[in-house]
Amino acid sequence: MSDDVRIILEAVPRAGLTAERLRQAVAEHPGVLAELDVADPAELLVPYAAALGHDPGDDAPFRACVFDPVGNRSVELRGTLDRPERAEVRPSAFTPQPGSGELTAAAAILRADPGFPAGDDIVVYRPMPPLADLENPDGTTVRRPTLGVYTPGDPTGVRHRIVAVDIMGRGVDWTPAGVNVRMHHDCEDSVPVGVDALADHGGPDQVRVRVVRGETELWNLLVVRPRASAPQNPGVGSGVELRDVRYRGRLLLRQAHVPILNVEYEEGTTFRDDVSAETRFSATGRDPVGWGWRLCDGPPRTILERPHTDAGNFQGVALHHDGERLRIVSELQAGWYRYASDWRLGDDGVVQPRFGFAATANPMTCQVHRHHAYWRFDFDIGGAAGDVVEQLDEGPISPDPVPIVRETSRRRRSGRFWRVRDGSSGRGYQIHSGPFDGTADAYGVSDLWFLRHHPAELDDGNPGPRDRAALDRFVNGESIHGANVVVWYAGHYFHDQAHPQPHQGELIGPDLIPI
Structure with a gap:
């Protein structure tokens, strides 16, 4: 860094609703729990709800999706920061990506499965697609994060397997529909880090930077x-x-x-x-x-x-x-x-x-x-x-x-x-x-x-x-x-x-x- 240039960083809080405040609003809202058919708001995945617009004030608008991982359904809330419990509730097709905690739980279930391969060089990683949900006969769906199993020493030459994990049912589908699950190709040469290695250690969401x-x-x-x-x-x-x-x-x-x-x-x-x-x-x-x-x-x-x-x-x-x-x-x-x-x-x-x-x-x-x-x-x-x-x-x-x-x-x-x-x-x-x-x-x-x-x-x-x-x-x-x-x-x-x-x-x- 040049001696006469200073880079100054200062943590700055974001404008919006914390997850705790939005969860409180969900508990007080007459329509959210009824729409999702959930009795306890603690069961829901509730995000931080960022304020929208330029220079947002205390009454700025927000949009946020509340997700039920058991029912695998979302609703979208559209309201204002000052009265989130009065937000409009709309059905939503949005499905959040699996987070690190969810993937760590899925990896533990996978490793305990009898079909998990033996070997010290096995890596459990994030593959594509991130989800392979299963539709039930009644039209409901089961949320199933996917995991990649990297087996470079497999004697059959199958180096990648992609599986789907039902965390609620604690089951592993080794052949999820619509996913190419047995793959001999090994494109690129950087061995992926495992899902357990990517924990979020906190820190500010945003900072002010001055040069x-x-x-x-x-x-x-x-x-x-x-x-x-x-x-x-x-x-x-x-x-x-x-x-x-x-x-x-x-x-x-x-x-x-x-x-x-x-x-x-x-x-x-x-x-x-x-x-x-x-x-x-x-x-x-x-x-x-x-x-x-x-x-x-x-x-x-x-x-x-x-x-x-x-x-x-x-x-x-x-x-x-x-x-x-x-x-x-x-x-x-x-x-x-x-x-x-x-x-x-x-x-x-x-x-x-x-x-x-x-x-x-x-x-x-x-x-x-x-x-x-x-x-x-x-x-x-x-x-x-x-x-x-x-x-x-x-x-x-x-x-x-x-x-x-x-x-x-x-x-x-x-x-x-x-x-x-x-x-x-x-x-x-x-x-x-x-x-x-x-x-x-x-x-x-x-x-x-x-x-x-x-x-x-x-x-x-x-x-x-x-x-x-x-x-x-x-x-x-x-x-x-x-x-x-x-x-x-x-x-x-x-x-x-x-x-x-x-x-x-x-x-x-x-x-x-x-x-």
């Missing part, structure tokens, strides 16, 4: 760690999330994150990936605000920089300044996938959102597939309203900027870029595509969306089909000229392990350049 050079404050922002990133319940998080981003005292972004991450294989399998599950990587330094936040002495290294190991000494968000820019990074897991959620904030005001793709030993990723990451940038250039969006094309004779005045989507092409600026001051940011960001295919849908801000449009709700991004449903002709503008930016990463591309292993993402 100060001499007497000048360059950056001031809130950083939310993946486990608490929006949206969740409903939603699957968004990696490292930035909020209230200010450069040299001026507001740039109210919120920036990756709420949608999916993958499609050429043979047809698709997944919508969890973007909130933190995993280990290498980061050396000190923890000034507690566990999960590390101010590094040298560059942190994820699985992309350490390609043959899934181990590490840290889990959370690492920060490092190299003398020219601040890097904010975490490593995520979704089954056998490993992702680098990475932000670079330059001392010159340039913002480089980055996302990287890797995997541990698994039976699938050597098949051709494409990852699609969708950043959401809630621009507030100097304030929440009055922003203007323009499209520009580079060339020997550059035409005048073309204003985009209605909600729309756009495809990338060479030489094209966009800018969002404040209509009064002219200040703003250009959006330049990264060299490896690709162009959308039919599954990727598009490359950019320009939308009017709405508090509840934090993701697409994952309505399908096949986990495909459904952002087009927000394009309804609203005016965005002089409004509060949200830009969605998609990066598309092609992975063919047999024929790697020149950019294989690189991070993707745009450059946001100050005007």
Whole structure:
């Protein structure tokens, strides 16, 4: 870290309802327990309910899904922070991802099963898909987290098995329907860490980060760690999330994150990936605000920089300044996938959102597939309203900027870029595509969306089909000229392990350049 640059971290509480307060509201609500047919609210999984909107007050709105693991059903509550017991109750198809405690319990049941293989090299890990629920004849379903069993020394050559565990019934299904359960392929070479190795040790959900050079404050922002990133319940998080981003005292972004991450294989399998599950990587330094936040002495290294190991000494968000820019990074897991959620904030005001793709030993990723990451940038250039969006094309004779005045989507092409600026001051940011960001295919849908801000449009709700991004449903002709503008930016990463591309292993993402 440069001697004349200081990185200052301060833990900041989130705006919203604690799980304890929401559980109390559920107990007092006349409709929630009746809808779920549950007598005791202590049996329910109740999340933290984050406040929605800009600068939320005590009466800010919230959305949260309450889940009954026995009945395998959810309801969604929509209300306000000051009166959660009066929230509207709606049926919900949302199913939360298995948490570390649930997976640890499932692993104990699996290891006690007579069919569990013998050997010291067996690893029980998180596979894909994360759930293999079983439908009963009466239409009810049984929640069954999946577990991968890695057996590198199996004499038959079967290195991966994926099983489903009924925690309530304490049973193991070694051949769950719809899951390829006996797999000889062993793509990648990083042995996955077991589910028992990923305990959450607490620490703040978010911190305020200040970058100060001499007497000048360059950056001031809130950083939310993946486990608490929006949206969740409903939603699957968004990696490292930035909020209230200010450069040299001026507001740039109210919120920036990756709420949608999916993958499609050429043979047809698709997944919508969890973007909130933190995993280990290498980061050396000190923890000034507690566990999960590390101010590094040298560059942190994820699985992309350490390609043959899934181990590490840290889990959370690492920060490092190299003398020219601040890097904010975490490593995520979704089954056998490993992702680098990475932000670079330059001392010159340039913002480089980055996302990287890797995997541990698994039976699938050597098949051709494409990852699609969708950043959401809630621009507030100097304030929440009055922003203007323009499209520009580079060339020997550059035409005048073309204003985009209605909600729309756009495809990338060479030489094209966009800018969002404040209509009064002219200040703003250009959006330049990264060299490896690709162009959308039919599954990727598009490359950019320009939308009017709405508090509840934090993701697409994952309505399908096949986990495909459904952002087009927000394009309804609203005016965005002089409004509060949200830009969605998609990066598309092609992975063919047999024929790697020149950019294989690189991070993707745009450059946001100050005007």
